[in-house]
Amino acid sequence: xxxxxxxxxxxxxEAFNEFKSANDERLVAIEKGKSGxxxxxxxxxxxxxxDQLEQVKKDLEELQKKGNRIxxxxxxxxxxxxxxxxxxFLRKGTEDGLRELELKAVxxxxxxxxxxxxxxxxxxxxxxxxxxxVVMRQVSRVIQVSNENYKKLVTKGGVGSGWVGETAxxxxxxxxxxxxxxxxxxxxxxxxxxxxKSLDDVMFDVEAWLAEEVAMEFSEQENLxxxxxxxxxxxxxxxxxxxxxxxxxxxxxxxxxxxLSGADSVLGATSAAAVNNLIDxxxxxxxxxxxxxxxxxxxxxxxxARKLKDADDNLxxxxxxxxxxxxxxxGYGVSENEDMPAAGAESNSVAFxxxxxxxxxxxxxxxxxxxxxxxNKPYIHFYTTKRVGSLLNNSEAIKIxxxxxxx
Numbered sequence: 001x002x003x004x005x006x007x008x009x010x011x012x013x014e015a016f017n018e019f020k021s022a023n024d025e026r027l028v029a030i031e032k033g034k035s036g037x038x039x040x041x042x043x044x045x046x047x048x049x050x051d052q053l054e055q056v057k058k059d060l061e062e063l064q065k066k067g068n069r070i071x072x073x074x075x076x077x078x079x080x081x082x083x084x085x086x087x088x089f090l091r092k093g094t095e096d097g098l099r100e101l102e103l104k105a106v107x108x109x110x111x112x113x114x115x116x117x118x119x120x121x122x123x124x125x126x127x128x129x130x131x132x133x134v135v136m137r138q139v140s141r142v143i144q145v146s147n148e149n150y151k152k153l154v155t156k157g158g159v160g161s162g163w164v165g166e167t168a169x170x171x172x173x174x175x176x177x178x179x180x181x182x183x184x185x186x187x188x189x190x191x192x193x194x195x196x197k198s199l200d201d202v203m204f205d206v207e208a209w210l211a212e213e214v215a216m217e218f219s220e221q222e223n224l225x226x227x228x229x230x231x232x233x234x235x236x237x238x239x240x241x242x243x244x245x246x247x248x249x250x251x252x253x254x255x256x257x258x259x260l261s262g263a264d265s266v267l268g269a270t271s272a273a274a275v276n277n278l279i280d281x282x283x284x285x286x287x288x289x290x291x292x293x294x295x296x297x298x299x300x301x302x303x304x305a306r307k308l309k310d311a312d313d314n315l316x317x318x319x320x321x322x323x324x325x326x327x328x329x330x331g332y333g334v335s336e337n338e339d340m341p342a343a344g345a346e347s348n349s350v351a352f353x354x355x356x357x358x359x360x361x362x363x364x365x366x367x368x369x370x371x372x373x374x375x376n377k378p379y380i381h382f383y384t385t386k387r388v389g390s391l392l393n394n395s396e397a398i399k400i401x402x403x404x405x406x407x
Contacts, residue, residue, distance in 0.1 A: 115370030358397030
């Protein structure tokens with residue numbers, strides 16, 4: 001572990017102790033009939049500090065992972081014929097032989113009007129940058145396909161099975177009823193620009209620049225779509241489908257279960273009620289899904305959850321004070337997602353579940369780039385597109401806390 005990471009973890013522990021003390025002061029003031037506003041201001045400052053330290057810790061952990069990777073770095077890996085030709089295309093617009101090399105190097109179909117498929121290394125770089133920035137990619141199952149014909153088969157009800165003796169007759173089992181779930185796909189694009197002068201600079205890593213620029217634009221659009229997207233020309237978000245209060249397994253496939261908080265815009269009508277709501281939400285999830293489960297919540301509500309205490313007077317939130325360990329709420333990891341709905345009347349603002357079991361992101365292999373030196377002279381635009389889809393493949397694996405009383 002690096003000294004910088006050790007220092008960040010130590011500072012996070014110190015800030016957490018400050019937070020506990022300030023929160024205790026707030027609670028004492030409230031018990032004495034005072035407003036506790038002074039302590040609230042202090043808590044807000046410490047909350048900001050905790051947010052910053054958590055981000056620093058994550059960044060340092062990622063740097064450490066990259067430093068520990070076995071094998072050659074990107075700079076040390078010799079480019080193949082396709083990569084070299086593609087680099088020349090990006091810099092000069094030269095297409096000589098690129099289509100033939102693309103056919104040999106890329107296992108996807110070609111589109112004469114859709115630009116050129118990027119080399120595998122560049123595609124991988126874009127995906128890696130996106131995973132760093134897209135919370136939903138970090139927690140969900142992500143698969144790659146070559147086309148949009150992918151469908152997920154799920155069973156409606158159990159599969160016939162049973163026990164038999166060694167020599168007993170094997171009765172026929174009941175054939176399961178299968179239902180195909182079709183993902184919602186959409187095409188996402190980014191259109192970064194560079195000057196020809198920068199492209200002519202041999203020290204300018206054009207592929208790394210393109211990967212970072214494209215991933216930055218893709219990330220903002222994707223995380224929103226994977227969270228609340230309506231499925232129109234884009235993936236459908238896990239919050240966009242049907243919801244009901246009925247428990248497993250009585251709901252229809254594709255319908256999420258939600259629990260009411262009992263009061264609009266807050267985790268609970270009282271602090272005790274808020275804690276109970278969060279505990280109950282974890283227990284709504286069946287035991288087989290709890291291993292690997294975690295919270296999906298906005299920073300706004302996470303800051304409120306940090307102040308909550310259980311029946312033993314312990315804070316229910318704990319910072320991750322070990323390298324690689326996330327902060328926890330009631331013992332489960334927390335993913336901050338700023339695209340979760342803001343706290344409001346009847347808002348679906350908190351989710352708890354096993355997203356790898358419940359939600360799938362589908363990347364259609366073959367990011368494509370169309371070089372455009374004409375539209376916005378003297379800038380060279382790189383119109384970059386890819387197809388991506390998603391589906392809620394197991395509606396039992398994710399539960400929702402709706403901030404309201406149902407009225």
